Amino acid sequence: MMKQTEQQQDARLAEIVALGQQRYLDAGGDPRSCTSGMHGDDYLTNEERQEALMLMQKLASIYIKNGYAYCQGRSWKLANNRVNCEDNKSI
Numbered sequence: 001m002m003k004q005t006e007q008q009q010d011a012r013l014a015e016i017v018a019l020g021q022q023r024y025l026d027a028g029g030d031p032r033s034c035t036s037g038m039h040g041d042d043y044l045t046n047e048e049r050q051e052a053l054m055l056m057q058k059l060a061s062i063y064i065k066n067g068y069a070y071c072q073g074r075s076w077k078l079a080n081n082r083v084n085c086e087d088n089k090s091i
Contacts, residue, residue, distance in 0.1 A: 006059060013055040020044045 023043035024035050035041050042049065062071040067078055 009055050009059055016048050016052045
């Protein structure tokens, strides 16, 4: 069961996705399809994209420590260029 804050985060993430989908439709996109979700094809602003990423990481319990990413009992080493900018980041 989700806690209240998780429900709020999930609802905000759904809002951001819905904004992107509506912009896709407004731009003439196929209503039976969806965007790829890739940067530049998600119809989100940079701020919305960053917020969505942060929310997805929180909801999935992802955190970064000592050059490794941890999620759902698994871990993996990050590429060196990612380690420097996000090392010891707790999400």
